[in-house]
Amino acid sequence: MALSSPETTSLNTAKIPENPSSCSVHLQKLPHLTDYLPNLKPLPNPLEKNSLYHPPAGFYISQSEVVLGQIILDLSADSEAASSPTPQVAYNRAGPRWQVFFEPKDIKAAIVTCGGLCPGMNTVVRELVFGLWEMYGVRQIYGVTAGYRGFYSRDPVELNPKLVHNWHKLGGTSLETSRGGFDLNKIVDGIEHHGFNQVYIIGGDGTMRGAVSIFNEIQRRKLNIAVAGIPKTVDNDIGIIDRSFGFQTAVEMAQQAINAAHVEAESAVNGIGLVKLMGRSTGHIALHATLSSRDVDCCLIPEIEFYLEGEGGLFEFLEKRLKENGHAVLVVAEGVGQNMIPRTEAQKEERDESGNLVFLDSGLWLKSELKNWWTRDHAKELFTVKYIDPTYMIRAVPANATDSIYCTLVAYSAIHGVMAGYTGFVSGLINGNYAYIPVDEVALAKNEVNTKDHKWAWVRSVTNQPDFGKP
Numbered sequence: 176m177a178l179s180s181p182e183t184t185s186l187n188t189a190k191i192p193e194n195p196s197s198c199s200v201h202l203q204k205l206p207h208l209t210d211y212l213p214n215l216k217p218l219p220n221p222l223e224k225n226s227l228y229h230p231p232a233g234f235y236i237s238q239s240e241v242v243l244g245q246i247i248l249d250l251s252a253d254s255e256a257a258s259s260p261t262p263q264v265a266y267n268r269a270g271p272r273w274q275v276f277f278e279p280k281d282i283k284a285a286i287v288t289c290g291g292l293c294p295g296m297n298t299v300v301r302e303l304v305f306g307l308w309e310m311y312g313v314r315q316i317y318g319v320t321a322g323y324r325g326f327y328s329r330d331p332v333e334l335n336p337k338l339v340h341n342w343h344k345l346g347g348t349s350l351e352t353s354r355g356g357f358d359l360n361k362i363v364d365g366i367e368h369h370g371f372n373q374v375y376i377i378g379g380d381g382t383m384r385g386a387v388s389i390f391n392e393i394q395r396r397k398l399n400i401a402v403a404g405i406p407k408t409v410d411n412d413i414g415i416i417d418r419s420f421g422f423q424t425a426v427e428m429a430q431q432a433i434n435a436a437h438v439e440a441e442s443a444v445n446g447i448g449l450v451k452l453m454g455r456s457t458g459h460i461a462l463h464a465t466l467s468s469r470d471v472d473c474c475l476i477p478e479i480e481f482y483l484e485g486e487g488g489l490f491e492f493l494e495k496r497l498k499e500n501g502h503a504v505l506v507v508a509e510g511v512g513q514n515m516i517p518r519t520e521a522q523k524e525e526r527d528e529s530g531n532l533v534f535l536d537s538g539l540w541l542k543s544e545l546k547n548w549w550t551r552d553h554a555k556e557l558f559t560v561k562y563i564d565p566t567y568m569i570r571a572v573p574a575n576a577t578d579s580i581y582c583t584l585v586a587y588s589a590i591h592g593v594m595a596g597y598t599g600f601v602s603g604l605i606n607g608n609y610a611y612i613p614v615d616e617v618a619l620a621k622n623e624v625n626t627k628d629h630k631w632a633w634v635r636s637v638t639n640q641p642d643f644g645k646p
């Protein structure tokens with residue numbers, strides 16, 4: 176990998192070697208059914224005979240095609256990477272393989288949706304059904320309803336293109352979803368009982384941890400069943416992938432709430448518009464909504480520390496903004512201030528069916544703190560806080576055009592991977608390319624906002640909010 180033009184770096188003080196060490200690549204191993212069922216025989220891909228495809232040269236993806244996990248490198252001679260070069264992590268590129276390990280007539284596929292809603296869930300299900308049916312001629316496709324518990328407590332629903340053709344226009348998940356109900360043995364027994372040999376699992380971080388256990392148990396039982404995950408996270412809290420389908424739609428929907436908060440704030444004397452957006456442990460939606468809106472004066476996310484009172488605190492900042500502009504818009508993620516909001520003993524313990532801590536309403540808390548502050552310090556002046564909580568509105572909608580394309584491609588990628596005999600993987604977008612990632616890796620990978628990165632610096636520069644830091 177030689178640098179094309181050393182001159183271009185003349186403005187930069189960093190020394191760049193003429194010929195930086197050729198990069199070594201570490202390919203993350205993808206589990207395959209033949210790892211534990213060595214006698215399985217490959218077959219030619221049925222797409223060869225699909226009259227709609229006529230696969231051209233280069234259509235099939237080879238084992239050697241990879242997607243790099245990191246595409247930004249520091250080539251300077253004194254960089255850490257140059258002094259101890261670690262191999263680049265790479266993932267298998269997603270797409271059709273020329274050999275498959277399933278005969279279409281023998282396939283019985285199951286699709287399940289788990290966890291909270293996200294725009295595009297129905298589209299992913301629709302595209303799995305269409306892809307399996309149209310590309311590979313699969314005729315036994317089932318929806319497992321109500322999340323993981325559906326594997327053992329409900330009859331699966333037969334799916335076909337006619338039934339699901341309109342689902343991309345619907346928000347939510349027509350298969351229904353739930354939290355909790357994860358009983359590993361009952362689930363794998365259910366999969367065996369129904370004779371499913373391809374299992375597609377759509378869900379968030381918890382769902383992916385469940386998928387790891389299901390995959391491990393299937394391997395332990397040496398079953399010829401492939402498991403593929405499709406990460407769904409409106410909060411964008413799953414690592415490795417660029418983002419989940421539905422995330423951009425949610426950010427777009429958040430604009431409506433921010434616009435309304437801005438109008439309300441601007442139309443009042445000392446008006447504050449307060450918007451709470453989803454994001455339990457990560458502030459990606461709040462961050463992206465702030466960057467795209469430009470009406471936001473302050474964005475608070477769980478990854479930053481802040482305090483309310485005193486010099487350098489939130490109230491001091493808002494007071495300044497109110498003096499300058501007469502109004503201010505504040506966007507907070509739901510996970511913000513959870514360690515500052517007073518809780519009863521019962522609230523400290525309260526968890527949802529999946530075991531996630533139930534959060535208190537950060538927006539309501541902030542609204543009340545703002546009112547107390549104003550009454551205490553400026554009792555005679557007018558003041559208004561308009562609090563908007565669009566929580567479910569931003570995720571209960573169908574996917575926008577960009578997310579719809581993502582839904583289709585991520586679903587097709589999953590199908591191609593499973594047909595090729597891969598298992599225990601997820602399909603996802605990495606640096607703009609579809610790739611296969613071992614599910615155990617995804618289940619552990621968090622995606623928090625890096626507050627030392629440019630993106631957070633951009634927020635600071637569009638809002639001009641201070642680095643609240645510590646008092």
Ligand SMILES: Nc1ncnc2c1ncn2[C@@H]1O[C@H](COP(=O)(O)OP(=O)(O)OP(=O)(O)O)[C@@H](O)[C@H]1O
Pocket residue numbers: 289290291292322323324353354355356357378379380381382383384385386388407408409410528529531
């Ligand atoms: N560690 C785990 N092992 C097995 N199953 C799990 C685990 N964590 C969660 N699950 C199961 O996965 C399903 C979904 O989990 P959860 O409710 O946490 O949502 P999620 O998948 O994280 O989605 P989101 O948080 O985006 O709404 C539930 O059925 C839950 O019981």
Ligand SMILES: O=P(O)(O)OC[C@H]1O[C@](O)(CO)[C@@H](O)[C@@H]1O
Pocket residue numbers: 290291292379408409410453454455509527570
């Ligand atoms: O009310 P529910 O369905 O548990 O969902 C709320 C949670 O779901 C999420 O959207 C994640 O899917 C979180 O942001 C939020 O805390």
Ligand SMILES: [Mg+2]
Pocket residue numbers: 290379380381
């Ligand atoms: Mg989760």
